Amino acid sequence: MVDKSQAKALQDFVVEAEEILEGLAEDLEKAQEQHESTGKVRPDLLNKVFREMHSLKGLASMFNLERITTLSHDLESLLDKIRMGKVKASPSLFGLLNDSRVVLKTLVSEAPSGREEAAIEPLLMRIEGEVSGKPAASPSAPGGIALDEVTLKSLTEYEEHRLKENIEEENHLYSVQVGFDFSDFDTRLRALSEHLSQSGEVISTLPVADPNLPPGIHFRLLFGTRLSQAQVASLVADVHGIVSDLMPAKASAPEQPPLEEPADQGGAKPHEADSEDMRGISNTVKVDIEKLDTVMGIVGELNLVKNSLEVLATHLRASGGQQEISQELLKQVRSMDKKLGELQRAIIDIRLVPISQIFTRLNRTARRLARQAGKEVSVQLYGGETELDKMMMDALVTPLIHLIRNSIDHGLEPPEERLRAGKPAEGLLAISAYQKGNSIITEVTDDGRGLQIDKIRQAALKKGLVDAKQALTAEECMELIFLPGVSSADTVTEVSGRGVGLDAVKADIQALKGSIALWSEPGKGTTFQITLPITLAIIQSLIVRCCDQSFAIPISSVLETFRTSEAEVQRVDQKEVYNLRGVTLPLLRLEDRFHLSRAKEKKGDRIYVVVARRGEKAAGIVVDELSGEQETVVHPIGESLGAVPGVAGATEMGENQVILVIDTASLLSTVEPVRV
């Protein structure tokens, strides 16, 4: 639309365009710095860069400046994809943006002369290259957030994307309502936004026109942050901001006191209509896991009540009176038993969450570690839908990060070394999860150099953990890296670089009643495999009897059971062993471990052996009888017994009986388990 005063208008254009490009240069530099140091760019900065390009394009198009329009148009689309999370920022991308900026500057300076000579085709092709081949991020609906319709509808596509990202990152979302005097609202609101941005993201700023509000001008900010409601309230206290939680279900933590209304309203009043036009988009609630534990405890108590009822009914029937009633009572008790079982299962089901909840975090950590280590790593995640007890999943994060760090630092080679070995420069790190029976398997696999067995062995020798004469299989050598001495930084790490604190990982996993194993092939890579029970709240147990007492042994740690006789028990170095298919299986007796005494001498010499595993090795537990399997809810026991090695907790049996659940890992620590 430029014709008459074209020269003057073009001059205006150049001034404005140069200003935009200067701003762009500054912001790109900042963005690149952020990307280099943290691996990401703050969303508000990315959005600013996008807006600058957007302005330039709009402006150039009005002046029919074809090349600037074309180039800035393509750059605008690219930047839009970046701010929407569809294309990832990368060093090559910043290179492209900077090169483009330089060409745009030349084109702008050429504009008054009516020529546009700088070539843009190579840049257009590079932009095309960045945009194509990148999978679009799958859109996710904003769920679980109570946001009023008016605010929701006034979000731009970009703001909606930021909202989803905040939800994805499990940030809290708050609505902050503030009122200002008309004279200086802009400076005060900007100051507030900047203040808030230091600890979160102001996603949108909506001016509120409501005649019921006091004079002045009011705004509702949509704020995503890690802070609690009380913390946000204190941030906005001096401007009398009113904070409401848009994800109230998340705020179940008791440390957040109800928001107090400031005594002096200072021009702002809560928006009365808010609660009415709020709507929940999702039909899920988040529950504190402790509440579930309480419910589980009540179910356990109900089980005891049911057992008492059963005993009463049995007595009633045995006494011969009220046959019909006692029959009916027993029937009802059995039906109650069934329902209680279902209830228990349903509660456990609530505790299970998909492991994808931690995958995002692991992925981010892996990328950051790879960058720090100067390695190129492709992180692949499999089986995100696998469900695991929430508490266990949270406890799994630290050991997994440890394994990831280990793979990146020591397993995966630097790009040059990989190329020399005929591998792609980019290393592979896969984290996968799947269910196998009642266990959840999580694996961390890399295609790096593998464990250097000789060096591990040397380190173990140096530490005196193995005998120089001892012949160890490759597998046994690998096991050595889980020993505390071998994993110290001054041994293995320095020379071969493997095994930093893997003993800590093993301890963490064992605390979760799990086990860890590893496979490694020189030059090919290493896999760490963690096996965990689905939940700690309920386990399938083998009930055994010894000295007229019952004990529960978690099935997950039982490899096999067999019947034999005392005559088959052999002695080696004062220790009892059993020859199991040629393997000398060490034995231990429950009566010795728990100092049980027999009321009467045992008849016959029949015994049962439970082959229990500890990690990849096993030992035999000698008992009098096996009395079947049972699903048991493990309750922690009082502090007086808490420290007893070999005891994991207690569980209820019928007839008001409470029995001990055996912790095989600590029980077996008194013998030397062997591979079977």
Added chain:
Amino acid sequence: MKTKVLVVEDNSAMRSLIATALDQHLNLDVYEAENGFSALKLIPDNEFQLILTDINMPDINGLELITFLRQHPVYSQVPILIISTEAGDEDRRRGLAIGANGYLTKPFTEGQLVDLVQQHLL
């Protein structure tokens, strides 16, 4: 008295192009706001008969401004026109859904601008 209109656009060259065209061709009294905040300051003291706004702006965006205007007792019926771009078609759609009356897509000609504004001022 001339008809008052408001142009909200953070790009000054673009803003003055629009203002000049509307002044010259339609003899309107054109007020310029460089962002949503300036617009909010001008709105209460001037009864604008039409508002043109960009969507992508710092501080408060065009959609938020439109939402505000539609709730405002004086501006609930005043024509609002969106200055949008090809890339911003989703946001333009959202703007129309919350009460904008029409739009222009950059690049537009003087004629298109004048026609659209005239159409909504009648």
